[in-house]
Structure formats: C-alpha cells, structure tokens
Amino acid sequence: MSKKDEFFNDSIYSDEIAAFVAQGLTDHMAYAEGMEVLDSTMLEQVTQARDNYDYTKYTASDVLQALSHEQRTPADFAALLSPAALPLLEQIAAKAREERLRYFGNNVQFFTPLYIANYCENYCIYCGFNSHNKIHRACLSTEQIREEMQAIAATGMQEVLLLTGESRKKSDIHYIGEACKLAHEYFKVVGVEIYPVNSDEYAYLHQCGVDYVTVFQETYNSDKYAQLHLAGHKRVFPYRFYAQERALRGGMRGVGFAALLGLDDFRKDAYATGLHAYLTQKQYPHAEIAFSCPRLRPIINNEKIKPMDVHERQLLQVVCAYRLFLPFASITVSSRECARVRDNLMLICANKISAGVNTGIGGHSHKEELGDEQFEIDDSRSLAQICEDLTKLGLQPVMADYIYV
Numbered sequence: 001m002s003k004k005d006e007f008f009n010d011s012i013y014s015d016e017i018a019a020f021v022a023q024g025l026t027d028h029m030a031y032a033e034g035m036e037v038l039d040s041t042m043l044e045q046v047t048q049a050r051d052n053y054d055y056t057k058y059t060a061s062d063v064l065q066a067l068s069h070e071q072r073t074p075a076d077f078a079a080l081l082s083p084a085a086l087p088l089l090e091q092i093a094a095k096a097r098e099e100r101l102r103y104f105g106n107n108v109q110f111f112t113p114l115y116i117a118n119y120c121e122n123y124c125i126y127c128g129f130n131s132h133n134k135i136h137r138a139c140l141s142t143e144q145i146r147e148e149m150q151a152i153a154a155t156g157m158q159e160v161l162l163l164t165g166e167s168r169k170k171s172d173i174h175y176i177g178e179a180c181k182l183a184h185e186y187f188k189v190v191g192v193e194i195y196p197v198n199s200d201e202y203a204y205l206h207q208c209g210v211d212y213v214t215v216f217q218e219t220y221n222s223d224k225y226a227q228l229h230l231a232g233h234k235r236v237f238p239y240r241f242y243a244q245e246r247a248l249r250g251g252m253r254g255v256g257f258a259a260l261l262g263l264d265d266f267r268k269d270a271y272a273t274g275l276h277a278y279l280t281q282k283q284y285p286h287a288e289i290a291f292s293c294p295r296l297r298p299i300i301n302n303e304k305i306k307p308m309d310v311h312e313r314q315l316l317q318v319v320c321a322y323r324l325f326l327p328f329a330s331i332t333v334s335s336r337e338c339a340r341v342r343d344n345l346m347l348i349c350a351n352k353i354s355a356g357v358n359t360g361i362g363g364h365s366h367k368e369e370l371g372d373e374q375f376e377i378d379d380s381r382s383l384a385q386i387c388e389d390l391t392k393l394g395l396q397p398v399m400a401d402y403i404y405v
Contacts, residue, residue, distance in 0.1 A: 025226070025230060025231075025235075026235065028222070028225060028226040028229065028235050028236060028237050029222070029236075029237055029238060030236070031236060031238065031239055032233060032236055032239075034198075035198070035233075035236065035239045036198040036199055036239075036246060038242050038245060038246065040242065040245065042241075042242070042245070042276070042279050042280070042283075043238050043241050043242070045275075045279060046220060046241075046272050046275050046276050046279065047220060047222055047272070049074070049271070049272070049275055050220050050221070050268050050269075050271060050272040050275075053078060053267075053268050053271050053272075055078065055081060055082040055083060055267050055268075055271075056082070056083065057082075058078065058079045058082035058083075058084045058085075059084050060084050060087065060088060062079040062082070062084065063079050063080060063082070063084055063085045063088050063092075064088070064091075065079070066079045066080050066324070067080075067088075067091060067092065067095050067324075072324055072325050074274075074275055074278065074325075076324075076325070077271065077274050077275075077278075077321060077324075077325040078271055080092060080317075080320070080321040080324055080325070081267050081270055081271055081317065081318065081321045082267070083267075085317060085321075086313060086314075086317060089313060089316065089317060089320075092317070092320045092321075092324070093316065093320055093348050093349065095320075095324060096319075096320035096323040096324055096348060096349040097347075097348050097349060099323050099324060099327040099349075100323055100327075100348070100349050100350075100351060102327065103327055103328050103351075104351040105396070106394060106395050106396045107351065107395070107396050107398045107401075108346050108351060108352070108353055108390055108395045108396065108397055108398060109159070109330070109351060109352040109353070109398045109399075109400075109401055110157060110158075110159065110352075110353060110354075110355050110383060110386075110387075110397060110398065110399055111157070111159035111160060111161055111189070111191070111352065111353075111354055111355075112152055112157050112159075112160060112161070112354055112355055112356050112357060112383070113160075113161045113162075113163055113193070113354060113357060113359070114145075114148055114149070114152060114160050114161065114162050114163065114183075114364070115163045115164070115358070115359060115360065115361050115363075116139070116140045116145055116148070116162060116163070116164055116171070116176075116179055116361070117138065117139040117140065117164040117165055117167070117170055117171040117175075117361065118135070118137055118138060118139075118164075118165045118360075118361050119137050119139055119164075119165045119167040119169070119170035119171065120165035120166050120167050120232070121166060121167045121168070121169065121231075121232045121233070122166050122229065122231065122232030122233065122234040122235070123229070123230040123231035123232055124218075124228060124229050124230075124232075124234060125228055125230065126228060126260070126263065126296060129165040129166075131231070131232065137165075137170075138361040138362060139170050139171055139175075139361075140361060140362060142178065142179075142182070144362060144365075145179050145182055146182060147365040148362065148364045148365050149182060149183060149185075149186045149187070150186070150365070151364040151365040152186070152356065152364055153186040153187065155356055155382065155383045155384070156383060156384075156399060157187070157355070157356065157383055157399065158187055158188045158189065158399035158400040159187055159188065159189035159190075159191070159399065159400055160183050160186070160187045160189075160190055160191070161190075161191040161192070161193055161214070161354075162176065162179055162180060162183060162190065162191070162192050162193070162194070163192070163193045163194065164176060164194050164195070166194070166195035166232065166233065166234055167195075168195065168233075171194075173197060173201050173204065173205070176192065176194055176205065177204055177205055177208040178208075180192065180205055180208040180209045180210050181208045181209055183209065184208070184209030187400075188399075188400040188402065189211050189212075189400050189401075189402050190209050190210050190211055191210065191211060191212045191213065191214060191254075191256075192205060192210050192212075192213055192214070193213075193214045193215070193216075193256075195233065195234070196215060196233075196239055196240050196243035196246070197243075197246070198246060199246045199247075199249040199250045200250065201250070202246055202247045202249070202250025202251070202252060203249075203250035203251050204250075205250070206250055206251040206252055207251075210252065211252070211253055211254060211402065212252055212253060212254030212255060212256065212288065212290070213243070213244065213247035213252050213254075213255050213256070214255070214256030214257075214258070214290070214292065215240065215243040215244060215247075215255075215256070215257070215258075216258040216259070216260055216292070216294070217240060217241060217257070217258070217259055217272075217273070217276070218259060218260045218263055219259055219260065219263045219264040219269050220259060220268070220269055220272035220273070220276070221264045221265070221268070221269070222237055224263065224264045225237050228263060241276075244256075244257065244276075244280055245280060245283070245284075248280070248284045248287050253286075253287070253288055254287065254288035254289070254290060254330075255280065255287060255288075255289065255290070256289075256290040256291065256292055256330075256332070257273050257276055257277045257280075257289070257290070257291055257292075258273060258291060258292035258293065258294060259272065259273045260294055260295075260296055261293065261294065261295045261296065261310045261315070261318065262295050262296035262310045263296060266310045266314065266318065270318045270321065270322075273291065273322075274291075274321070274322055274325050274326065277289050277291065277326060277329065278325070278326060281326070288330070289326060289328070289329040289330070290329060290330040290331070290332065290352070291319075291322045291326075291329055291330070291331045291332070292331075292332045292333075292334060293315065293318060293319050293322070293331065293332070293333055293334070293350075294334045294336050295310050295315060295336055295337070296310075312341060315337075315341070315345075316344075316345065316348070316349075319331060319333070319345055319348075319349050319350055320348070320349045322349075323349040323350075330351055330352050331349065331350040331351055331352060332350065332352040332353065332354070333345045333346070333350045333352075333353060334354065335354050335355075335357040335378065335379040335380070336378060337378055337379060338378045338379055339378075339379045339381060339386075339389070342379055343389055343390060343393060346390060346393075346395060347393050347394075347395065353386065353390075355381065355382065355383040355386045355387075356381075356382050356383045357379070357380065
C-alpha cells in the first residue's frame with residue numbers, strides 16, 4: 001500500500017491532506033539547521049521499549065504482584081497498563097489513592113492556561129492551530145497580555161501556563177520571554193508550553209521567570225508521528241523528544257510529559273510517556289516531574305477528530321498507573337475532560353487541575369476571543385466553582401506550592 005493510500009484509509013485524513021502527502025515529506029528523524037543535538041540514547045531506549053511492549057502477555061497475577069511492591073519497576077508499570085489490569089481497577093485505584101495521599105495529602109493545585117498567540121508553522125492534522133486550518137489568528141500585544149493576566153489574577157489564581165502556537169516568526173523567543181517577565185509580576189509560578197527550543201533559549205526563559213516546561217510528544221510511535229506531523233519543525237521527532245532534557249539543562253526546575261491519548265495505541269503511548277519521565281528522572285534526580293493526561297478532542301473544521309478506544313475506565317487506568325509508577329510526580333487532568341471525570345480523578349490519583357480555562361486568544365479579558373481556540377474544552381467552570389466543588393469532596397485547593405526566598 002502506498003503512503004497516499006494509507007492516508008486515504010485513515011478516518012481523520014482528508015483528500016487535501018492526502019494530496020499534500022503525495023508531494024513528498026522530509027525525514028522526520030533528521031534535525032533541521034540550528035537544532036541542538038544531545039549525546040543521548042534515551043530516544044532509542046524509549047521507542048524500542050514501546051515497540052516491544054506486548055500488553056497482551058500480562059495476567060492478573062502480574063498486576064497483583066505490581067500492586068504489592070513498595071517501589072514499582074517499568075515491568076510493574078507495563079502490567080498496570082495492560083488489559084489484565086482493568087478487572088482489578090478498583091484495587092488499583094485504592095492503591096493509587098494511598099500514594100496520592102502519601103505525597104500530596106488532600107491538596108489540589110490550581111493553574112490556568114493563557115494562550116497569547118495561535119499562529120503556527122506546523123501542519124499537525126489533529127490540532128486546531130495547524131498552519132493549514134482556516135481560523136482567526138491573533139498574537140497579543142504587551143498591553144493585551146497584561147490585561148489577560150490582570151483578569152486571571154483577579155480571580156485568585158497564582159499559577160499560569162503560557163502557551164503559543166508553534167511559530168518562531170510570530171511569537172519568537174524574546175516575545176515569549178517578555179510575556180514571562182510580565183507573568184512573574186502577577187503570579188508566583190510560571191510555566192510554558194511552547195515550541196521546543198535549545199538549551200540556551202530555555203536558560204533565557206528561566207531567567208525571565210519560567211519555572212517549568214511542558215511538552216507533549218503526542219505519540220511515541222515514530223511512524224505514526226510522521227503521518228500526523230506533515231510539515232514544520234514539529235515534524236522532527238527526536239528534537240521534540242529531547243525538549244525536557246534541554247529544558248533541565250537550561251535550569252528549569254520542572255518538566256512535564258504527555259502523549260495525546262487517542263492518536264495511536266494509548267497503552268503503548270502511556271507506557272512510553274512513563275518510561276521517558278522515569279529515565280529523565282534517573283538522569284536528573286533534582287528535576288520535578290509532571291504528567292498530563294489529555295485525550296484527543298474535536299477541533300474547528302475537522303469533525304473526524306475523535307478519540308480512539310480511550311474511555312473513562314481506560315483514562316482512570318492510565319492516570320492510576322502513572323501515580324503508582326512515579327508516586328511523587330504531579331499529575332494534571334485537562335479541561336478536555338468533563339467536571340465529573342476531573343473531580344473523581346482529583347479524589348483518586350491526580351493532584352493538579354486547570355480552572356477558568358479559555359483556549360482561544362484574548363478570552364479572559366475580552367467578551368469575544370481575538371483568535372480561535374486550539375480545541376474544545378468540556379469543563380468551563382470558574383476557579384471559584386471548582387474550588388467549591390472540590391472542597392465538598394474533602395479536598396483542599398492550593399493556589400501555589402512554591403515560595404521564592
């Protein structure tokens with residue numbers, strides 16, 4: 001079967017995309033000019049482990065053995081993600097809650113994402129920001145960013161995650177840096193979720209006040225990654241993979257990992273995500289490790305974008321497996337999920353939640369967004385409402401967990 005035929009047969013691809021693919025693609029494993037190359041074999045370790053992960057071989061006995069261990073190995077993690085673990089989900093959730101209480105008590109940490117630009121130079125077919133999608137684009141000015149931050153800070157929020165589309169031309173590193181400096185005036189904790197950059201650029205952002213960096217690998221299936229990312233720097237699989245390590249070399253205190261569950265085999269992608277974080281932690285013991293657990297969501301102009309095989313029970317399984325494998329890691333549940341799912345996950349195994357979310361540009365301080373959103377959210381509750389709901393469950397809202405001295 002030709003590459004073009006493969007794209008026609010995949011339900012999330014259009015004729016336009018198939019025609020684009022037929023024109024020929026660059027090697028997704030080849031670094032572009034100016035991209036920093038690290039001397040590391042971690043990519044090979046993770047992708048090989050993912051490819052060799054046969055989750056059908058695990059039994060209920062393997063799962064129970066994993067639950068009995070004080071510290072869990074990658075093999076235990078693999079068992080906890082297997083189909084054999086689903087009938088034991090109640091026991092897994094109970095053990096995950098024990099670990100959550102041990103490391104985080106009843107605290108739930110809050111943050112909100114702030115999208116300051118949605119221009120993008122990548123062609124990622126599942127993303128609303130992709131360069132070929134006809135949406136309203138915007139890049140906030142300094143004054144508009146300040147207005148957004150003032151509106152967010154007025155709600156009581158003390159942590160913000162700054163996001164852009166992946167366009168160096170429209171939102172270069174200095175533009176992002178200035179926004180981070182501004183954020184540091186309003187918030188105690190500042191994170192970024194932007195296009196991957198080199199170590200020296202992460203060092204610059206750290207000097208501008210950034211505490212942590214989150215990068216979604218999307219899928220760790222190299223072949224599927226190439227099919228999903230058709231153009232732009234994001235097409236370069238290894239450069240994205242090593243973003244967290246470059247961020248730590250640049251001085252960041254924390255890094256976040258995620259696969260977009262539903263793009264490919266979610267069990268293999270979750271296994272690779274956990275292993276990537278585990279190996280990074282071993283190499284950088286001081287690093288604060290975090291997971292996000294997003295499921296694929298619909299986007300503007302593509303009704304075919306739907307999650308594949310990741311239902312609520314499977315999502316709970318993944319989040320519990322992360323908690324049991326790396327119990328000290330922070331785990332965020334996105335506003336992609338509904339309020340009921342998010343609240344239950346906070347109670348059982350996750351510890352960080354976004355609130356007052358708007359994935360468009362300028363939506364916090366303007367009645368109408370200046371630019372379209374990246375994806376549809378399912379939980380639009382305000383910070384006050386989520387705090388009230390979680391407090392009723394016996395959880396304690398925390399606006400910031402870090403103090404500078």
